[in-house]
Amino acid sequence: MSTRLKKLSSSLKKNNLDGIIVSHLPDIHYLSGFSGSAGTLFVTRKNAYLLTDGRYETQAAAQVNDGVEVLIDRAHYTRLKDEKLVRKGMTLGFQSQYVSVAQYEGMKRIFKKKVKLEAGGRLISELTAVKTEEEVGYIKRAANMAARVFRDVLEIVKPGMRENELAAEISWLGRSHGSEGDAFGIIVASGQRSALPHGRASTKKLKSGELITLDFGCIYKGFNSDMTRTFALGEPGDEARKIYDIVYKAERVGVEQARAGMSAKELDAVCRDIIEDAGYGEAFSHSTGHGLGIEVHEFPGISHRSPDEVKLREGMVVTIEPGIYLPGKFGVRIEDDVLIENGGCRELTSASRKLMVV
Ligand SMILES: [Mn+2]
Missing domain, CATH: 3.90.230.10 (Creatinase/methionine aminopeptidase superfamily)
Structure with a gap:
């Protein structure tokens, strides 16, 4: 994992989150290295997964930092559930300031009541605020x-x-x-x-x-x-x-x-x-x-x-x-x-x- 992802993982631990769903493209670029125009990054305390579609298969493979696994699929949340990366009992952060109502409803529909969703955007904005x-x-x-x-x-x-x-x-x-x-x-x-x-x-x-x-x-x-x-x-x-x-x-x-x-x-x-x-x-x-x-x-x-x-x-x-x-x-x-x-x-x-x- 890159230093940026490691910092995010340790703040997940501090905030009692099992993972965070990153939807905002500049943050996805900052955390994973991927600069495409469509994607979701899912970061857990140990791993990171980039979900994007077929248009970006070659670009994503070339750009992502070590430790980021690429999953090619248009249905980002469904794939996270099907791969059992998002599982029952998890508490996940999401970027409430950037997610549309439709995306939020999609998360709730696909993850059902098995997952607790919490506004966690502050974790990333505090991370990007301090520069190396x-x-x-x-x-x-x-x-x-x-x-x-x-x-x-x-x-x-x-x-x-x-x-x-x-x-x-x-x-x-x-x-x-x-x-x-x-x-x-x-x-x-x-x-x-x-x-x-x-x-x-x-x-x-x-x-x-x-x-x-x-x-x-x-x-x-x-x-x-x-x-x-x-x-x-x-x-x-x-x-x-x-x-x-x-x-x-x-x-x-x-x-x-x-x-x-x-x-x-x-x-x-x-x-x-x-x-x-x-x-x-x-x-x-x-x-x-x-x-x-x-x-x-x-x-x-x-x-x-x-x-x-x-x-x-x-x-x-x-x-x-x-x-x-x-x-x-x-x-x-x-x-x-x-x-x-x-x-x-x-x-x-x-x-x-x-x-x-x-
Ligand atoms: Mn200005």
Whole structure:
């Protein structure tokens, strides 16, 4: 068994589970090595089985890690029962946050009352949240690609270009620097659209004097980076500079303060307090950040709504991304990725975060 599977097995034991049914594809990839688009992974305290269909027979055999047995069958739960891998009296975890109602009803129908099903998704999200040195290296590499893309963008961006043309350039540049793809739908939000926290690139043309917010990420070995920069196309004016300074200060204080042992809620408050004290609390309408790794949004959320018991742990990679959005005017956000360490954090994003005027 791989180290990742061994860690999951020992947490099954701690949580009195005999096994766990993994349905979420990024988690299946992380745990088994299989990257296909259909599958179920069943992990017990000693073994792991990947169920997938005939389309993936060759790929699954080539990709799975040592100790994962591949079963080719379209009827995943029935096969688990028929092979007696799922047996009477077992207590099994499942990923309640990802399983559809139809899948859940299928599990109940096929396993009948013989098996007890418990929500166990937390076991996997806590496992993927803490990165190994090697995994941090992958995210760092993806973050470096994004930083290079940003430098390139500043060279080519000009008034008259459409937001979606710039998004296409970002995607192309990312891949040309080695990215496996876009980490998520690229955000290019210019002028008044920059007041939309999630303004996907549109057909709007960029104009001189506007602020432009870019939010995008690269992927290396399945691990994502996530970076936001707001820059100005020509002199943006005093109000924009003032708002930029507040967001910059909030982001920098967040990076200075982030460390293992602090709660996610405390880190959110460190950034939020700066923005509230400046009088823009209402204009910071989202949480401060999120875990980052095999998915762009992972456990833990860095939010004012995070439960007190969610603490930052050494080895977690999180984003810090405060913003201020003034509808009808403009918005500013700065986002960096950091590795949580004891006593502090290490920045993984290398792009300049001063206000760039191009
Ligand atoms: Mn983000």
